[in-house]
Amino acid sequence: MTPDLRRTGTRTRTRVALPGVALLVAALVGGCGRADGASTAAATGATTTTTAAGAASAAAADAAFAELEQRFGARLGVYAVDTGSGREVVHRTDERFAFASTIKSLAAGALLRKASDADLDKVVPYRQEDVLAWAPITSQHVATGMKLRDLASASIQYSDNTAANLVFAELGGPAAVQQSLRDLGDSTTSVDRTEPTLNEATPGDTRDTSTPRVLAADLRRYVLGDVLPEGRRGLLTDWLVGNTTGGPYIRAGVPADWRIGDKTGNAGYGTRNDVAVAWPSGGRAPIVIVVLTDRGKADATSDDALIAQATKTVVSALG
Secondary structure, eight states, X not given: OOOOOSSOSSOOOOEEEEEOHHHIIIIIISOOOOSSSOOHHHHHTOOEEOOHHHHHHHHHHHHXXXXXXXXXXXXXXXXXXXXTTOOEEEESTTSOEEOGGGHHXXXXXXXXXXXXXXXXXXXXXXXXXGOOSSOTTGGGOTTTOEEHHHHHHHHXXXXXXXXXXHHHHHHTXXXXXXXXXXXXXXXXXXXXXXXXXXXXXXXXXXXXXXXXXXXXXXXXXXXXSSSSXXXXXXXXXXXXXXXXXXXXXXXXXXXXXXXXXXXXXXXXXXXXXXXXXXXXXXXXXXXXXXXXXXXXXXXXXXXXXXXXXXXXXXXXXXX
């Protein structure tokens, strides 16, 4: 079992760097992640070159993230990568956080990888007793059921928990969702429960957790890589871009003319997350951004502004 890196009580140094080719390919195109706190560069033997300007940018980002943690009374995990230059922004990037509903984006990716067109168009029946408290879309279609593709869409765009559980069931349950990530090279993410219990987020419990670096690698492979054929990548991208729950988070931290596809997540202990692919204006390469936060107290509330402010720091650091 990998060590539990949740809530270590120490602050992870932020880095803005230009990775070597091996780091970029192995860590982000290959989708491999590490949960033991060691850098991917060390694991692959890749070197990292940091310019003087990059070092100054890293120092500024480090100070900004530390100030945000203090101001919001939160633990903050960040991983962002400019897929054009390979430059990264990281903070507590290999610590574990509860992923909450962000997992719905990866489950949808797994579904699009596995299901045929006929599978996606089949109607999935369900009962009123299957409908959870947060089910804004599935609650309207109990009598008729919903197409599998529409369940996947609802799970992302409205974070519908019933829809997510039905997608999980179609894949074979949490263990099958986890295996789909193992197939990507992700040996870190632990998928153990369905909605709503996956949102417990109890400190020290590694169930239903991952790290910022690994979630970013998985999302990148599904949205920007070759794991899915072009049409399926486009469908997943459309679902993420059409998300209705992300307004106050990463979307609020990037320039208004950027295109964003994201999936949010909320859980116990003040957990609030967002994972996204951002397409800057002007034809610049996409940026993958993951921001995970928690507060370590059962009755803690979260604050939308923390993720938006962390994202602004990322954008500034990447230039």
